Amino acid sequence: MSETTIHDIAKKLNISASTVSRALNDNPIISKSTSKRIKKTALEMGYRPNSLAANFRTKRTNTIGIIVPLINRHFFSSVISGIEDLAYTQGFAVTISQSNDSFEKENKIAHTLFANRVDGLILSIGMETIKYDHLKLFAERKIPIVFFDRIAETIEAHKIVVDDFGGSLRATEHLIEQGAKRIAHIGGPLNLKIYQNRLAGYFKALERAGLEICDSLVIHNSLTRKDGTIAAQKLFQNENKPDAIFCANDTTALSTIIYLKNIGLKVPDDVLIVGFSNEPFSEVVTPSISTIKHPGFSMGRKAAELIIHQINEKVTRAVFETITMPTELIIRDSSKRIKIEK
Amino acid sequence: MSETTIHDIAKKLNISASTVSRALNDNPIISKSTSKRIKKTALEMGYRPNSLAANFRTKRTNTIGIIVPLINRHFFSSVISGIEDLAYTQGFAVTISQSNDSFEKENKIAHTLFANRVDGLILSIGMETIKYDHLKLFAERKIPIVFFDRIAETIEAHKIVVDDFGGSLRATEHLIEQGAKRIAHIGGPLNLKIYQNRLAGYFKALERAGLEICDSLVIHNSLTRKDGTIAAQKLFQNENKPDAIFCANDTTALSTIIYLKNIGLKVPDDVLIVGFSNEPFSEVVTPSISTIKHPGFSMGRKAAELIIHQINEKVTRAVFETITMPTELIIRDSSKRIKIEK
DNA sequence: TTGTAAGCGTTATCAT
DNA sequence: ATGATAACGCTTACAA
Numbered sequence: 033m034s035e036t037t038i039h040d041i042a043k044k045l046n047i048s049a050s051t052v053s054r055a056l057n058d059n060p061i062i063s064k065s066t067s068k069r070i071k072k073t074a075l076e077m078g079y080r081p082n083s084l085a086a087n088f089r090t091k092r093t094n095t096i097g098i099i100v101p102l103i104n105r106h107f108f109s110s111v112i113s114g115i116e117d118l119a120y121t122q123g124f125a126v127t128i129s130q131s132n133d134s135f136e137k138e139n140k141i142a143h144t145l146f147a148n149r150v151d152g153l154i155l156s157i158g159m160e161t162i163k164y165d166h167l168k169l170f171a172e173r174k175i176p177i178v179f180f181d182r183i184a185e186t187i188e189a190h191k192i193v194v195d196d197f198g199g200s201l202r203a204t205e206h207l208i209e210q211g212a213k214r215i216a217h218i219g220g221p222l223n224l225k226i227y228q229n230r231l232a233g234y235f236k237a238l239e240r241a242g243l244e245i246c247d248s249l250v251i252h253n254s255l256t257r258k259d260g261t262i263a264a265q266k267l268f269q270n271e272n273k274p275d276a277i278f279c280a281n282d283t284t285a286l287s288t289i290i291y292l293k294n295i296g297l298k299v300p301d302d303v304l305i306v307g308f309s310n311e312p313f314s315e316v317v318t319p320s321i322s323t324i325k326h327p328g329f330s331m332g333r334k335a336a337e338l339i340i341h342q343i344n345e346k347v348t349r350a351v352f353e354t355i356t357m358p359t360e361l362i363i364r365d366s367s368k369r370i371k372i373e374k
Numbered sequence: 375m376s377e378t379t380i381h382d383i384a385k386k387l388n389i390s391a392s393t394v395s396r397a398l399n400d401n402p403i404i405s406k407s408t409s410k411r412i413k414k415t416a417l418e419m420g421y422r423p424n425s426l427a428a429n430f431r432t433k434r435t436n437t438i439g440i441i442v443p444l445i446n447r448h449f450f451s452s453v454i455s456g457i458e459d460l461a462y463t464q465g466f467a468v469t470i471s472q473s474n475d476s477f478e479k480e481n482k483i484a485h486t487l488f489a490n491r492v493d494g495l496i497l498s499i500g501m502e503t504i505k506y507d508h509l510k511l512f513a514e515r516k517i518p519i520v521f522f523d524r525i526a527e528t529i530e531a532h533k534i535v536v537d538d539f540g541g542s543l544r545a546t547e548h549l550i551e552q553g554a555k556r557i558a559h560i561g562g563p564l565n566l567k568i569y570q571n572r573l574a575g576y577f578k579a580l581e582r583a584g585l586e587i588c589d590s591l592v593i594h595n596s597l598t599r600k601d602g603t604i605a606a607q608k609l610f611q612n613e614n615k616p617d618a619i620f621c622a623n624d625t626t627a628l629s630t631i632i633y634l635k636n637i638g639l640k641v642p643d644d645v646l647i648v649g650f651s652n653e654p655f656s657e658v659v660t661p662s663i664s665t666i667k668h669p670g671f672s673m674g675r676k677a678a679e680l681i682i683h684q685i686n687e688k689v690t691r692a693v694f695e696t697i698t699m700p701t702e703l704i705i706r707d708s709s710k711r712i713k714i715e716k
Numbered sequence: 717t718t719g720t721a722a723g724c725g726t727t728a729t730c731a732t
Numbered sequence: 733a734t735g736a737t738a739a740c741g742c743t744t745a746c747a748a
Contacts, residue, residue, distance in 0.1 A: 037740095048718065048719045049743095050719065053744090061717065081742090084740090085741035085743090086741080087430075088429070089741080089742045089743050090742085091724080103451050104448070104452045104454070106448075109445050109451040112445050113445040120479075125471075125487075126469060127437070128469075145467075147423060148425050148426075149425065312653075313659070316628055317659050377725090389735085390735045392728085392736080393733085393734055403733065405733060425726095428725080429726095430742090431726045431727050432740095
């Protein structure tokens, strides 16, 4: 009933436990022949290494902690999938928690992961997070952190973001190319850098085209389905109605389209729409939604690569990179003004 | 630089390490006053419990292992989200791996989780899995397992499934109520129980209504987007064209709708469609897709509840339950023949 | 190439 | 209510 240990194996073979340990860890110092004998009897005796003991001894868990706002969201589950995919090949386990965008929960999770001695942390911070003491914990103990998407600017760490600025610039320029003159923007909370950047890209495009920036055409909210509807409502009650909207996510793009349909306006005939993130639904709704593609899976793999590298290096880096993943404009029906072309 | 231990705290307060340990674990045998003193100095000294040591000592990791085919799929990420949600409140961490529907990977993952001493395992088996030796490992060591959705019938464990039969029955009956006479079925691979059940529900409904079961109206494939298109093509090249299709998932329901649109048939006017799973896109495509709701998040919570109960009980159950989660028919536009009603 | 022995930090058992 | 002590299974200097 009780587990076989390396001592049991050692006793059986009349050798020492350390030799067994070395052999089982493929230490090249052990002769081929004894190593083979040891592995054979280990198998016979049904030995399974006690990684709890090993972890305790070596102070390494081979575990990467992940914190995301919500697992069940396409972008985040893509990233997680990418992290797991690479981590697995490198012998790391992955433990996941969701903050539900609550600072309190994020804080608790961070402490738990810290206590559980994860070797590294990959996270996207929650909407409420503006203090980073819970992350400084890790920094102090030299436990590597990699941020993705929603980053904490003041913490020194590798960061992986998508090119929000460039994507938004392209999206807005595309609307301009399609003939839009009064382009509105439905954006996210500005305490998050990603939404600052998306706003900036939008502004830049307007500026380049010599279009006026109009305060009444810019609305910020939490980008839920409902927020999109309310924003659209506001935009079309105005005097200065937009002829195009660049939405900071696909969810609001969708609810905007639905709202417009309800008040008798057609997309793209009356109003052009571009979203952001390329949610699975965007391709299949009517009209299909033009959007900016977010490379979730690759971001996850890259994040895993960076953190594992740091874990294995054990070198305290002075220099941290911010990696910007390329975005891609996907033009679909919601933003094609010129139907004649084809 | 080095970590504070309970011995350091003990030394500072001139008490024993065991008292410190007890106080920190809220053992009621320790007097309120000393307990308070201990916690205070622990905080001051920046003590963080070494859970690696504790795990090692107690042989518990407070960790639940999860294996799913793919994290980045709406249903699975919902279940994972539900598991994490409950596990977190009960003090359990959750580690996730994806099998990619490969038996080899599933096998390796199981061994790794086993070696890492997870306290319990929640999983949905891959498409290739027909042998269960890797799971018997857990059973032998009395490590609880909970299956969900894709279950291994021969392993004794709690199982959580959705009411595939009932859902399909309702879906098909609904089509019949809407006046359909020649109902086709696009189903999944029959080595998986869930698709057997969905087929059975479809048959049952036809039988009850006295409708003939027609082989040429039933097609099985892997339920991808493309499979749906091919299946629809086949169905409408036939002599005996269907006037309704019950699809075993929403993906094929969608591609069927798109195909029909392309060949000039209208949904729901010419053909009625019902899908299965309530994917996020189903509500927002045009026409919106009637479907059977899959309670992913609740399944996850339930799975977590069951496994944690078993972990804490430490009692070897002789009796295992198979819990069938209720399904719900959501009627949307793709299956509403009678438009006059409103 | 192999063996000896210490020690990781905690909890549990037995005393007091 | 508290203390002393052993033990968990492994890794790793150091010794041989």
